[in-house]
Amino acid sequence: MKKISSDEQFRAAIAAQGLTIAVFKAGWCVDCHFIDPFMPELVEQYADRAVFVEIDRDEPSDICSELNILGIPSFIAFSDGKELVRFVSKLRKNRAEIEQFVDRAISVYAVLKA
Numbered sequence: 001m002k003k004i005s006s007d008e009q010f011r012a013a014i015a016a017q018g019l020t021i022a023v024f025k026a027g028w029c030v031d032c033h034f035i036d037p038f039m040p041e042l043v044e045q046y047a048d049r050a051v052f053v054e055i056d057r058d059e060p061s062d063i064c065s066e067l068n069i070l071g072i073p074s075f076i077a078f079s080d081g082k083e084l085v086r087f088v089s090k091l092r093k094n095r096a097e098i099e100q101f102v103d104r105a106i107s108v109y110a111v112l113k114a
Helices: 007-015 032-034 039-045 060-067 095-113
Strands: 003-006 020-025 050-055 074-079 083-086
Touching: 003 007, 007 020, 007 050, 007 060, 039 095, 074 095, 083 095
Parallel strands: 003 050, 020 050
Antiparallel strands: 020 074, 074 083
16 A cells, blocks of 8 residues: 655545545554455455555645545545545544445446446
8 A cells, every 4th residue: 555645645646547546544553453454355355346545644744624524534536637526534443434435435336437
């Protein structure tokens, strides 16, 4: 998962053709560390259908304010610079919930591109 550290990198990543899943995390976030062990496998599982990027919630903070990211980890799916769906809450997320979100994002993307 590519780490994004600037506003410009973020805008370029979400503007790309295809499906981009932005994962908002922070180093101090216990729930973010909870997903760390399985995220590489999940990214690999969906590698042919989505690109995942990681944004530190505290780095390009204007992005998080603009997108109203309050609870982390949070997930937003983008295509061609437009938000498709999001999975944002203050609750801990497990692998099954994240997979359900990614599957939903893939479905929405497929309908829009059909």
